Amino acid sequence: MMMMKSFIFQQQQQDQENMSNLTTSASGEASISSSGGGRELNQNNYHPPPEIPPSNQPPPKKKRNMPGNPDPDSEVISLSPTTLMATNRFLCEICNKGFQRDQNLQLHRRGHNLPWKLKQRAKNEVVKKKVYVCPEPSCVHHEPSRALGDLTGIKKHFSRKHGEKKWKCEKCSKKYAVQSDWKAHSKTCGTREYRCDCGTLFSRRDSFITHRAFCDALAEESARAIPTAAAATATTTTIPQFNHQGNNNNNFLHYPFSSSSPSPSLKKEDNNITTMDSNGNFGLLNNSRELPPWLASCPPAGLRAAAAASSVMGSGPGPGPLLPHHLSSSSSSSSSSPSILSGANPSQLGPTLPNFHSSTTQHMSATALLQKAAQMGATTASTTAASKTAGLMLVTPTAHPDHHHVTTNSNSNAGFGFAPRDSVGTTAAIGGGGGGGGLFQEMMNYSFEAVEDGGGGTTRDFLGLRPLTHSDLLSLAGFGNCINDDDSNNNNNADHQHSHESQKQPWQGN
Amino acid sequence: MKTELRGNTAAASISIQNPTTAAAAAPTISGALTGCLGSLDGACIEKLLLHCASALEGKEWTLAQQVMWVLNNVASLSGDPNQRLTSWFLRALISRAANVCPTATMHHFDGSSAIDRRRQMTVTELAGYVDLIPWHTFGFCASNSAIFKAIRGCSKVHVLDFSVTHCVQWPTLIDALAKRPEGPPSLRITVPSVRPPVPPFLNVSCEEVGQRLSNFARFRDVEFEFNIIGFDNNNIALCRNSMYDTFHRYFESLLTSLVDPHQLSSLFRDDEVIVVNCQNWLRSMPDDDEEQSAGSSLRDDFLHTIMGLNPAIVVVVDEDADLNVSSLTTRITNCFNYLWIPFDALETFLPKDSAQRIEYESDVGHKIENVISHEGCQRMERLESGAKLCQRMKNVGFSGVMFCEETVKEVKSLLDEHASGWGMKRDEEMLVLTWKGHNSVFATAWVPGGLGEN
Numbered sequence: 001m002m003m004m005k006s007f008i009f010q011q012q013q014q015d016q017e018n019m020s021n022l023t024t025s026a027s028g029e030a031s032i033s034s035s036g037g038g039r040e041l042n043q044n045n046y047h048p049p050p051e052i053p054p055s056n057q058p059p060p061k062k063k064r065n066m067p068g069n070p071d072p073d074s075e076v077i078s079l080s081p082t083t084l085m086a087t088n089r090f091l092c093e094i095c096n097k098g099f100q101r102d103q104n105l106q107l108h109r110r111g112h113n114l115p116w117k118l119k120q121r122a123k124n125e126v127v128k129k130k131v132y133v134c135p136e137p138s139c140v141h142h143e144p145s146r147a148l149g150d151l152t153g154i155k156k157h158f159s160r161k162h163g164e165k166k167w168k169c170e171k172c173s174k175k176y177a178v179q180s181d182w183k184a185h186s187k188t189c190g191t192r193e194y195r196c197d198c199g200t201l202f203s204r205r206d207s208f209i210t211h212r213a214f215c216d217a218l219a220e221e222s223a224r225a226i227p228t229a230a231a232a233t234a235t236t237t238t239i240p241q242f243n244h245q246g247n248n249n250n251n252f253l254h255y256p257f258s259s260s261s262p263s264p265s266l267k268k269e270d271n272n273i274t275t276m277d278s279n280g281n282f283g284l285l286n287n288s289r290e291l292p293p294w295l296a297s298c299p300p301a302g303l304r305a306a307a308a309a310s311s312v313m314g315s316g317p318g319p320g321p322l323l324p325h326h327l328s329s330s331s332s333s334s335s336s337s338p339s340i341l342s343g344a345n346p347s348q349l350g351p352t353l354p355n356f357h358s359s360t361t362q363h364m365s366a367t368a369l370l371q372k373a374a375q376m377g378a379t380t381a382s383t384t385a386a387s388k389t390a391g392l393m394l395v396t397p398t399a400h401p402d403h404h405h406v407t408t409n410s411n412s413n414a415g416f417g418f419a420p421r422d423s424v425g426t427t428a429a430i431g432g433g434g435g436g437g438g439l440f441q442e443m444m445n446y447s448f449e450a451v452e453d454g455g456g457g458t459t460r461d462f463l464g465l466r467p468l469t470h471s472d473l474l475s476l477a478g479f480g481n482c483i484n485d486d487d488s489n490n491n492n493n494a495d496h497q498h499s500h501e502s503q504k505q506p507w508q509g510n
Numbered sequence: 511m512k513t514e515l516r517g518n519t520a521a522a523s524i525s526i527q528n529p530t531t532a533a534a535a536a537p538t539i540s541g542a543l544t545g546c547l548g549s550l551d552g553a554c555i556e557k558l559l560l561h562c563a564s565a566l567e568g569k570e571w572t573l574a575q576q577v578m579w580v581l582n583n584v585a586s587l588s589g590d591p592n593q594r595l596t597s598w599f600l601r602a603l604i605s606r607a608a609n610v611c612p613t614a615t616m617h618h619f620d621g622s623s624a625i626d627r628r629r630q631m632t633v634t635e636l637a638g639y640v641d642l643i644p645w646h647t648f649g650f651c652a653s654n655s656a657i658f659k660a661i662r663g664c665s666k667v668h669v670l671d672f673s674v675t676h677c678v679q680w681p682t683l684i685d686a687l688a689k690r691p692e693g694p695p696s697l698r699i700t701v702p703s704v705r706p707p708v709p710p711f712l713n714v715s716c717e718e719v720g721q722r723l724s725n726f727a728r729f730r731d732v733e734f735e736f737n738i739i740g741f742d743n744n745n746i747a748l749c750r751n752s753m754y755d756t757f758h759r760y761f762e763s764l765l766t767s768l769v770d771p772h773q774l775s776s777l778f779r780d781d782e783v784i785v786v787n788c789q790n791w792l793r794s795m796p797d798d799d800e801e802q803s804a805g806s807s808l809r810d811d812f813l814h815t816i817m818g819l820n821p822a823i824v825v826v827v828d829e830d831a832d833l834n835v836s837s838l839t840t841r842i843t844n845c846f847n848y849l850w851i852p853f854d855a856l857e858t859f860l861p862k863d864s865a866q867r868i869e870y871e872s873d874v875g876h877k878i879e880n881v882i883s884h885e886g887c888q889r890m891e892r893l894e895s896g897a898k899l900c901q902r903m904k905n906v907g908f909s910g911v912m913f914c915e916e917t918v919k920e921v922k923s924l925l926d927e928h929a930s931g932w933g934m935k936r937d938e939e940m941l942v943l944t945w946k947g948h949n950s951v952f953a954t955a956w957v958p959g960g961l962g963e964n
Contacts, residue, residue, distance in 0.1 A: 140591055140854055141946075143553045145847055149947045156930075157946070160858075181930055188927070204927050206651070206682050207641045213681030213726035214633035214719075221729075373576035 074129040076144045081135045084158055136162045156180075197221070555584060555596050556846050562603050563838050563882075574607065587871075588862050591853035598875035599846065599882070606883035629869065630713035633676070633722065639710055640678055642870060643855050644928050645951060648943040649789050649827030650679040651924050652953035655917035657785050658686055660823035660955075661695060666782040668698040670819075673789035674705055676712050677719050681726055688730040696733035698782065699723070703740035704760040706794035706890050708880070709873035739764060739777070758796060758887060761808060765815045784821040790828055793893040797834060813906040817958045824908065824956040826899060830942060830949040833881050834892035845881050849874055851945045858929045896940050896952035908956035910939030917941075 083089070088098025090105035099105040131147035132154035140146050141157060148154045156178050165175035167182035171189045176182040194208035195201055197217035202208035212218055558581050565574035578600060585597035631639060640646040661667050673679065680699060687694040703716060712719070720736035727734030767773040778784065795809035816824060831848040835841055852874050860867040880891045894902070900910065918934075921941065925932045933944045943951040
């Protein structure tokens, strides 16, 4: 199920050009109307109206203003930052006075005594609901499925997120980009404070209440308090079920519960039983299961010991190890070390790609990524050791000339059918193993350890993948025209090559 | 097509020509990346995820691996919201691949979630956790307010609490009841002893939580009782089946007992008013007929049983997304276009390396993994949208109760205390929490049959 999200992006130059066309008002301000109005500015100067993004979900009920995804019939508007932040975007065509809001413009226009029909919008114009995207390309609201429903909203968002924070609260120095946010904050800042016995401060009463109810401070106080004959009795009981009537239903699984006691000092250790503790939390305390290295994203080689030592398997009580705060600093130092996942201890949290090339990654072209993906297959069995020490996901042909056949004739490959091209084997951008990331590094390493096949003939990685030939990949990417038709049967060819090497064709006889 | 090019990248000099000529029948990376020249945005990531999923479904391992590789270049647990979200999705896909090809994966990996060993919080931490964003507190506030209204004038109240948040909802209700002009009712809260194996996880037992709640009630002079529907401790045996299966079986048993008159008498008392609270709960009740040997879904059975108790009010709160579809690609799409919300919300006020933020996100990641990499009874997360839930409730025989103006005001003032992107809207009987206009959580209130008036 593919979704095409498309909209027209209005480029900065175009805007400026258009704005200069419209600069006729005395104030010299250029403003562009985005509403239909009586004047179809948009049609003349801009790209054709944007396309409609399809909805991901079944069409919502009509009365919904803003369903989980923008209304499929809504028109996606993309304004440049300048346009967005321009204050007087609605121009009166009579006197060129600018207004911040459409309704103000309409009010003003009435004053010009226009014939009644000009005061209304064109009858045949369908007023589509408009949704707005953020002009900042890296922003999550840049794509239509995350569009916001009103212009004020997107303006505020843009200011808050990408704009300068000009407003500062005097009491707590918190900064805001939008004045109304600042005002709202100033109203409540420091006005109400609730303090728990444990010392924590709250600005909201319900947060305070919730905290207080469970706070250790209260528990201690209760334990010390003399139980009175107050009406407030508080008891905890377990209602036994299911077994009392001698129920012979063998479908029941019996739970390793300890029945509760009303004592306040229930020892938690009692609950660390086998597969389920009495929290009803399953499997939490079972540490014997091992994660495959790549899923636990243990860093390769040297760092694995370190990761193990920090016992990240979440055993015992208390919150498990959290990501250390130096995670953000883990980045660029790793370029020369074998570790892909330097510093950080993200074992609980899955594959982490350090950000040292995050900015370059974003700029890496699709084609470059494809080409690098193709090279993944190039890390042959024989380069296992090299991969580990070099910490490189992708190995250049030059680094291991004896293992790579630098030729376009895939037949001669010892089983990978991979012929990397020099121009593609640039590790510069990949750097210290950044391109592939620890995840696949580990996948490769592990699979080679487990499955290594000596001659490297039929080595496969963990998913049983057979790496594509480079030409396979290029043709997949659409470069098919540039390549021989021989290679267009990509997979089949490679298969045949493999079988040629390892066995004779049936028709060849003995 | 997104035609913008960023900077002078190598891409500028290479154009992908006629991508459709290349093996058009098979999904390709070119298909995924067409239109993403120079930048990988959310739409692109989504396409890549879908490509990966269909590659896995079609057993095209090479393609799957390559798409994963590309995704891995985007993913980052400490990057911007899209990167973080991608990271969890990628993990889920890998987990799925591992489930699908167990022989190709490592020994010892028994196929259950890699994120099973979750951190456990203290109750205090949990209180702070639910306070980060109004995702949970919205439901608490709306529900407590509706419950408070429904039990006006009642002197004995019994709440059946089906929730994954370990009773953090109740202190505010107890507090409100304590301040009631006619004085507080005597309050009983009953919880099942088993909850779905989903975060947030607590490092103390149910009993301990109940004890603390009791202390608090005593402190506020509210007569209070806390009950756990558990099992007799005669047989201690290992659960041989998966934890998910266990949960379902427990519930089947529970439901059986809830309709058994003899059992009922030990659970309920004659003069008490019954309130049922379902927070993020129904989604864990299986709805898939295939999995129920009885032929009807556990979810509907649960609702029928609840209705049979003749409660004064039933509040149902859950997340507004359709994640219980059989098509993997649809699930990925729906999941991706829904769960960006908490990531985006957390980004507004927590720094990239905030531990709280990362923990919260990893819990969302747990959900993502469950939705994507698991099938059958292991897939606990079977969310249905608010609209569907409402229809289901009506089919079972409930009538919706509109939230009154006071409730709306209370919820609004709660939201005012959070980031300004949070909003609220009404949709028939639903109250919906919105983030920047997009639906996130819905809250509803119901009564059995008849008229649903305030």
